[in-house]
Amino acid sequence: MPELPEVETIARGVNARVRGDRIVHAWFAAHRRLFKTPAARQVKGLVGRVLVSVHRTGKHIVCELATSPNTSRRGRADLKPDAQWIVHLGMTGRLLVTTPDAPLATHTHARLELESGKELRFVDPRRFGKLDFRDLNGGDAFNAAGAEPLIIAQEEFAALFRGRKLAIKAALLNQSLLSGVGNIYADESLFHAGIRPRRAAGRLTRAELERLRLALKSVLEQAIRLGGSSVSDYVDAEGIRGFFQLEHCVYLRTGEPCRRCNTPIRRILLAGRGTHFCPKCQR
């Protein structure tokens, strides 16, 4: 489901509601593939620790955790993290902050009970998501492989694609180059930059690459402002849908008129993904 803007929206919402809270109980479903670290070890690491802060890196939600004595909740936001809980939402994952009596959604795979009485719940029908626990004392901090598209500079961005023969769309989706770009925002940014998805990445001109960098940045920023894209079932930490799907120019608009020139939007298969573009505006 979620790409950078959706994950950012969720991380902000979760942070605002659980920051400083303590995990008093953890429950995980028995789906082995969900766990990069075995569930039993995650439970052991989570219970008793304080959620210092929650933020986004690429498409990952990073919960910074600290061991703490019985300090007041106000002081806990300054604690030095000694572990991390990493949530990746896959295609259909949700991370929700609820009251304990809220009805359990089907496919709820994790529940963290907090000292305040709230619960942090991970729900994921397709189970493509991943949960990971990292002990910072072991020097095992989470690091995204790719660069952050919101802050990458012109030169660094251009260098990512130099000499590459694969399609620019496939390159945008490669998380070890850029982290956070998925199918929606790859298609939308290529539209705004006027570039065909099949163009070889290494053949784009400097001007095209800079148009792409700026288009990607502004598309992502506007999507964050609108709370992400809710194509079918995406919701934020409070169960609220986003609005950026109303701004989509090409994604899932096959056959509909281009917003700029009225030419019908085309759909092709590229890198195994549905790929949408305007044959007239994108060259």
Add this chain to the structure above:
DNA sequence: CATTTCACCTGGTGGC
């Protein structure tokens, strides 16, 4: 190495 394809899952939709 770089690049492509496919398996991993469930659920919704639209055609017959």
Add this chain to the structure above:
DNA sequence: TGCCACCAGGTGAAAT
């Protein structure tokens, strides 16, 4: 109503 094919925000392992 049922059955079937196809589609869906992602990734990582295996094949080329």
